[in-house]
Amino acid sequence: METTVPGWETVARSCFFLGTSASLLLSVPGVTGLQGSTMLESLEDADFERGMANESDVHAFFSLDYQHVQVPFEITLWIMLASLAKIAFHLFERLPSVVPESCLLIFVGLIMGGIIYGLNDKSPPVMNSDIFFLYLLPPIVLDAGYFMPSRPFFENIGTILLYAVVGTIWNVFGIGFSLYGICQVDTFHLRDISLLHNLLFSSLIAAVDPVAVLSVFEEIHVNEKLHILVFGESLLNDAVSVVLYKLFRAFCEMPSIQTTDVFAGIGSFFVVGIGGVLVGLLFGLIASFTTRFTDNIRVIEPLFVFLYSYLSYLTAEMFHLSGIVAIIACAMGMKRYVEANISLKSHTTIKYFMKMWSSVSDTLIFIFLGVSTIGDNHEWSWPYIFFTIVFCLLWRALGVLVLTFIINRLHVNTVTSKDQFIIAYGGLRGAICFSLVFLLPDFQRKKLFIAATTVVILFTVFVQGTTIRPLVDLLDVTRKQESTPTVGEQIHIRFLDHLLAGIEDISGHWGQYYWKDKLEYLNSKYLQKFLLREYAQPKSSIVLLYEKLERKHAIELAETGQLMYGPSHHPLLHTDKPPTSVIESDSLSLDVVDDIQKILERNLYKTRRTVPAYNRHTLPPGESEPAEHAKQILILRHKNWQMQMNSSDSDHVIKEKGDSGSLDGGTQPGPRLCRSLTAKHPRETPNVKSNRSRSVGFIIPLRQGTPQWMNDQETSKSPISEEK
Amino acid sequence: MGARHSQPVSVPEQEEIMAETGFSQANVECLYQRFQVLDKEEKGYLSKSDLEGIGTLAINPIGDRIVGAFFQDGRETADFRTFVQVLAHFRPVEESASSEGVNSRLSKLQFAFQLYDQDKDGKISRAEMLEVLRMMVGIQVTDEQLESITDRTIQEADKDQDGALSFAEFAKSVEKLNIEQKMSLRILK
Numbered sequence: 087m088e089t090t091v092p093g094w095e096t097v098a099r100s101c102f103f104l105g106t107s108a109s110l111l112l113s114v115p116g117v118t119g120l121q122g123s124t125m126l127e128s129l130e131d132a133d134f135e136r137g138m139a140n141e142s143d144v145h146a147f148f149s150l151d152y153q154h155v156q157v158p159f160e161i162t163l164w165i166m167l168a169s170l171a172k173i174a175f176h177l178f179e180r181l182p183s184v185v186p187e188s189c190l191l192i193f194v195g196l197i198m199g200g201i202i203y204g205l206n207d208k209s210p211p212v213m214n215s216d217i218f219f220l221y222l223l224p225p226i227v228l229d230a231g232y233f234m235p236s237r238p239f240f241e242n243i244g245t246i247l248l249y250a251v252v253g254t255i256w257n258v259f260g261i262g263f264s265l266y267g268i269c270q271v272d273t274f275h276l277r278d279i280s281l282l283h284n285l286l287f288s289s290l291i292a293a294v295d296p297v298a299v300l301s302v303f304e305e306i307h308v309n310e311k312l313h314i315l316v317f318g319e320s321l322l323n324d325a326v327s328v329v330l331y332k333l334f335r336a337f338c339e340m341p342s343i344q345t346t347d348v349f350a351g352i353g354s355f356f357v358v359g360i361g362g363v364l365v366g367l368l369f370g371l372i373a374s375f376t377t378r379f380t381d382n383i384r385v386i387e388p389l390f391v392f393l394y395s396y397l398s399y400l401t402a403e404m405f406h407l408s409g410i411v412a413i414i415a416c417a418m419g420m421k422r423y424v425e426a427n428i429s430l431k432s433h434t435t436i437k438y439f440m441k442m443w444s445s446v447s448d449t450l451i452f453i454f455l456g457v458s459t460i461g462d463n464h465e466w467s468w469p470y471i472f473f474t475i476v477f478c479l480l481w482r483a484l485g486v487l488v489l490t491f492i493i494n495r496l497h498v499n500t501v502t503s504k505d506q507f508i509i510a511y512g513g514l515r516g517a518i519c520f521s522l523v524f525l526l527p528d529f530q531r532k533k534l535f536i537a538a539t540t541v542v543i544l545f546t547v548f549v550q551g552t553t554i555r556p557l558v559d560l561l562d563v564t565r566k567q568e569s570t571p572t573v574g575e576q577i578h579i580r581f582l583d584h585l586l587a588g589i590e591d592i593s594g595h596w597g598q599y600y601w602k603d604k605l606e607y608l609n610s611k612y613l614q615k616f617l618l619r620e621y622a623q624p625k626s627s628i629v630l631l632y633e634k635l636e637r638k639h640a641i642e643l644a645e646t647g648q649l650m651y652g653p654s655h656h657p658l659l660h661t662d663k664p665p666t667s668v669i670e671s672d673s674l675s676l677d678v679v680d681d682i683q684k685i686l687e688r689n690l691y692k693t694r695r696t697v698p699a700y701n702r703h704t705l706p707p708g709e710s711e712p713a714e715h716a717k718q719i720l721i722l723r724h725k726n727w728q729m730q731m732n733s734s735d736s737d738h739v740i741k742e743k744g745d746s747g748s749l750d751g752g753t754q755p756g757p758r759l760c761r762s763l764t765a766k767h768p769r770e771t772p773n774v775k776s777n778r779s780r781s782v783g784f785i786i787p788l789r790q791g792t793p794q795w796m797n798d799q800e801t802s803k804s805p806i807s808e809e810k
Numbered sequence: 811m812g813a814r815h816s817q818p819v820s821v822p823e824q825e826e827i828m829a830e831t832g833f834s835q836a837n838v839e840c841l842y843q844r845f846q847v848l849d850k851e852e853k854g855y856l857s858k859s860d861l862e863g864i865g866t867l868a869i870n871p872i873g874d875r876i877v878g879a880f881f882q883d884g885r886e887t888a889d890f891r892t893f894v895q896v897l898a899h900f901r902p903v904e905e906s907a908s909s910e911g912v913n914s915r916l917s918k919l920q921f922a923f924q925l926y927d928q929d930k931d932g933k934i935s936r937a938e939m940l941e942v943l944r945m946m947v948g949i950q951v952t953d954e955q956l957e958s959i960t961d962r963t964i965q966e967a968d969k970d971q972d973g974a975l976s977f978a979e980f981a982k983s984v985e986k987l988n989i990e991q992k993m994s995l996r997i998l999k
Contacts, residue, residue, distance in 0.1 A: 572966050572983070573959065573962050573963050573966060574962075574963040574966045574967050574983045575983065575984065575986065575987065577942075577943060577946070577959075577963060578922075578983065578984050578987065579987060579992070580946060581872065581922070581925075581926075581942065581946065582922065582987075582989075582992045582993060583992070584870055584871055584872045584946065585872065585876060585922065585925065585993070586900070586992065586993060586995065587866075587870060588867055588870045588872065588873055588876040589876065589897065589900050589995060590995055591864050591866045591867045591870070592848075592861065592864060592867065592876070592897070593841070593844060593897055593900075593995060593997065593998065594844045594847070594848075644862070644863065644864075644865045644867075644868030644869070645863055645864070645865040645868075682958065682959050682962055685951060685955055685959070686947070686959065689947045689948040689950060689951050690946055690947055690948075691871045691946055691947070691948065718948060718949050719868075719869050719870070719871050719873075720868065720869060
């Protein structure tokens with residue numbers, strides 16, 4: 087893009103804007119039509135007849151029958167608008183980093199709402215709560231649950247649950263009671279809002295919204311643990327807020343409240359939460375089981391993942407359990423087994439479709455939020471709204487402080503004060519609050535609540551969303567390097583990062599072993615046999631092994647010691663030192679440090695920590711690039727071992743073999759295997775045979791390989807010894 | 811922390827280990843449990859293949875070197891004491907720490923230096939630097955580029971112009987880095 091003339095770029099962008107605004111205008115009749123479609127159907131019948139009458143009058147070659155396609159047409163136009171708006175934002179590279187996308191989308195929504203209001207002179211369509219809860223929310227939550235990195239999630243599950251459950255309850259009651267206190271002040275004319283109404287309002291405004299959090303947090307790069315804390319909290323607090331909301335709503339309608347009702351409420355919390363998890367796991371189990379049998383119809387495999395997840399959501403909602411918790415439990419539960427059962431292409435399809443749907447949903451939600459803001463739905467009361475915002479911030483900050491204090495006493499991994507600030511400040515409210523407020527029963531002050539909710543959401547998304555990034559940067563008080571790091575520093579930094587990651591792997595993660603081991607035991611004993619297609623280590627085919635050498639598989643293979651297939655690196659050898667066509671055109675005048683810096687930046691392997699696990703716009707980067715790196719590393723390592731084997735004398739080799747008692751088929755049989763097959767050292771072959779049965783298991787399938795393969799091995803041995 | 815506080819774990823040489831590494835008793839016990847998990851066949855010591863069997867370590871570019879750090883001086887086995895001694899380098903630094911402890915900045919740097927300097931001559935030669943660089947960089951980088959980068963690295967830090975980096979030069983080149991943070995694991999506190 088940098089090579090094109092700047093003029094062309096602006097032309098392209100302005101064309102794009104014209105296109106976007108054209109679609110905006112086009113969707114206006116769509117929206118007015120949408121309004122019509124949500125109204126009574128008798129109107130539609132009348133239109134239909136009119137349409138019929140028109141047609142019979144004139145036999146035209148070209149006639150317009152809008153009513154026929156109205157609903158799908160409008161839906162498509164809205165989605166089109168959302169997607170075009172998204173593209174438009176990303177055309178300006180700097181803009182998404184300054185203003186979070188959600189703000190811009192709400193802004194577009196506001197404009198749309200304004201246009202509709204101006205044209206129609208009546209309120210634009212309000213986002214239907216059903217549409218939101220049944221159609222727009224599930225894809226986002228599914229996407230979040232499916233790509234949730236499970237290790238950090240379960241490591242921090244205690245903290246997350248504490249924030250989600252206790253924190254939300256704290257917020258709800260805190261905000262509710264403080265607002266009630268404000269209402270008691272006579273000058274504000276708010277006396278008529280009862281305590282119960284206040285609590286009802288606070289129950290829907292207190293919960294942190296996953297959609298908003300996600301969209302803002304991905305632009306500030308915080309460390310993995312922090313991300314998972316806020317994110318996990320925003321997902322799990324749904325259970326609590328659902329219970330409290332329904333509880334207070336039921337209380338509003340009951341004439342009198344007894345203590346048994348309160349206890350029933352507390353009990354229902356457990357039912358909702360645990361019930362949601364159980365429903366999700368059940369559907370996850372069924373989904374895994376189903377994918378066991380799909381090897382003949384690969385094409386519909388992705389469909390099962392989506393169908394079962396959606397079913398779990400709907401089932402949970404049907405029983406008034408927490409649908410969000412259910413869908414997350416389903417996604418996390420089935421992921422492992424489904425990914426083992428389905429083909430690679432289905433795998434990619436699932437990931438892409440999930441990203442796509444969640445992206446669209448996300449955009450639509452924010453646009454609708456903007457649209458629904460304009461209109462006559464609001465009753466304004468400065469004090470109430472102002473104090474709502476103040477109390478939301480205040481109680482969240484207090485809650486985070488207190489809870490973190492408790493957590494830091496119990497855990498080794500402390501939550502620093504900078505983390506605490508981000509958790510407190512990153513508690514954004516979003517569309518869930520908005521939909522819940524519209525579901526409130528109609529009573530006198532409902533419009534006030536709607537107005538307050540709208541203001542809080544807009545405030546959190548705009549103000550907090552925009553300022554969180556500069557604040558995070560400001561708080562990063564660690565010494566900033568005034569100058570760019572020298573080449574040596576860059577290398578050493580990366581070296582130390584790798585070192586630390588390695589030491590971390592060696593020292594392991596403490597405290598989780600008990601449950602993890604139990605779960606692993608359960609898994610290997612029962613679940614795997616039931617849910618996986620063939621539980622076979624990839625011993626049978628070397629080609630299959632090479633194809634499956636994704637990063638995760640590479641880790642597993644290393645752990646079971648199955649890595650040392652000589653010919654598995656054989657195809658790669660020929661591409662190892664690629665001809666100049668593959669190399670990028672780096673200038674060879676490497677006296678300039680800049681070039682070196684660029685090369686290093688591009689080519690140094692990244693550590694686990696620097697690769698973010700969850701990304702809104704693309705597939706997790708952990709899928710393509712680090713997989714390639716992992717392959718290269720393994721292959722290089724294998725070559726090194728080979729070289730060591732080849733260059734050391736046989737005495738040394740025999741000594742090593744005798745000594746390493748725990749022969750998990752580790753380093754020893756592999757290279758020796760290759761060498762025996764190259765028939766260079768016939769006396770090595772008896773050593774191979776005398777190895778343990780596990781390694782013999784390697785040999786047998788290899789022998790069943792075609793002679794052609796063995797010839798390949800022969801010919802490739804010369805490059806092996808030539809390399810390095 | 812650990813899930814097994816109720817059972818007292820008998821750790822060999824516990825007192826000596828606590829004294830020389832500065833780990834608390836709870837930490838030593840956790841490390842011992844980890845040691846036992848790694849030592850799959852309950853030999854009482856670790857061999858290289860035990861550590862190489864850690865999956866994420868196998869795809870670490872410098873995994874070999876890290877494993878080698880536990881098996882210095884040509885040893886083939888690592889007992890628990892050695893295990894803890896190596897890990898002790900990564901304890902976070904306390905406020906009042908002197909520069910003598912095993913987790914001081916100096917000690918951490920010496921540990922890192924050892925990983926570069928394989929032949930233990932006290933200097934990182936050009937060949938050693940090149941080797942490390944080769945491990946950390948993708949296969950697209952040509953040998954010429956690697957050599958240039960290595961030359962540049964050595965040239966930047968080599969004050970006495972002997973074509974190799976001594977420990978002092980190495981320490982100087984990383985003086986701006988926050989080694990205390992970069993080489994500390996919070997859980998080892």
